[in-house]
Amino acid sequence: MAEVYGSERPRKRWGRRLLITLLVLLIIAGVLLVVADRVAASYAERAIGDRVAQEVADQKATSEKPDVTVEGVPFLTQVLDGKYQEIQIRLKNFSGPVAADKTIKMPLLDIHARDVTAPLDTIRSGNGDIVAGTVTGAGTIDYPTLADLIGQQGLKVTEKDGKLVGSAPIQALGQTWNVSGTANLELKDGVVQVRFADVTADGLPNVPLVRNLVDNYVKRLAYDLKVPALPLGLKVQKVEPRPEGLVVTAGASDVPLNSGGL
Structure with missing residues (x-):
């Protein structure tokens, strides 16, 4: 019996070591996937942010630096498919001219791009188009x-x-x-x-x-x-009085979101 027990203990230790090794490899793979997710999402966010900032400047408008967030998880699945669920673009303190001496200010221009197509080659190389099927935006003009x-x-x-x-x-x-x-x-x-x-x-x-x-x-x-010219080809579709001000809603379709689409 002593020989039987003596032969099983090393096998159990080896099995535990193998399990630990597999767990470590899975953790490393998970970390690499998270990093890949973040790199891909960051590229899309930078490309779109640069495009929007350039459009704001071209329209002689001003705002804070665009805050771009790729929504939906996992990112990598979206990257591999070349399709993103939603991308949010926030322009704080947006101000645009409406006449020679008058401007309209909006504390926040909140933009949502949905059904976004970004081929994997575009993410890898930076060349090509990132296109949103629909883009909507909303901003508030205060009553004063x-x-x-x-x-x-x-x-x-x-x-x-x-x-x-x-x-x-x-x-x-x-x-x-x-x-x-x-x-x-x-x-x-x-x-x-x-x-x-x-x-x-x-x-x-x-x-x-x-x-x-x-x-x-x-x-x-x-x-x-x-209403002043809005980025990404947004056109005013609705206005609605609310307690905080006059809310302007705009929309567009099939919109290029990066410089490659210009």
């Missing part, structure tokens, strides 16, 4: 900025029950009255048309002279809001 763009003294705009509401003082009959009304927003050829309607003022006499005065003032409040 909107009121300043309209340019009528004393005008204040805000959101109420999902509507854009404006109020301003007006002189009539030797007194100052506060008039208020709801704005209709219409998107036409990428321009947001702001038109106030149903303007009223508590206590203001409803006589033709006063009504003409109010109507003329309302006409001066009409404004065509031209």
Whole structure:
């Protein structure tokens, strides 16, 4: 019996050593995969960040350095397939010109590129196109900025029950009255048309002279809001009043995301 037991112990030790070796090899392989994932993702993030930064500069706009993140795991599976689930691009403090002396500022322009195609050869060599099937972006124009763009003294705009509401003082009959009304927003050829309607003022006499005065003032409040050029070919698709400001949503399709697609 002593000989039997003596022959089994070395086999058990050898089996444990083999298991430990395999585990170490698996850990090393896992680390290499993580590194490969990060290298591939970093290339895509740098290429896209450089492209967006160049477009912002070309459009005479400004922002902080683009913050680009490749979403979805595992990265390597996406790299091998040449397809990425989603890439997020954040442009903080985006500001773009809308006229010779006016700009629109957005605290954050949040862009999402989906169904992104990036062939493995492009990732390896840096040559070729990274293309997004769809790109969407959203930014907020605060209400003081909107009121300043309209340019009528004393005008204040805000959101109420999902509507854009404006109020301003007006002189009539030797007194100052506060008039208020709801704005209709219409998107036409990428321009947001702001038109106030149903303007009223508590206590203001409803006589033709006063009504003409109010109507003329309302006409001066009409404004065509031209959103500044956005990167990646984004075109304005919707505007929506929210408590924090006027939210602008834009979109584009089949968009090249790196310099190779220019």
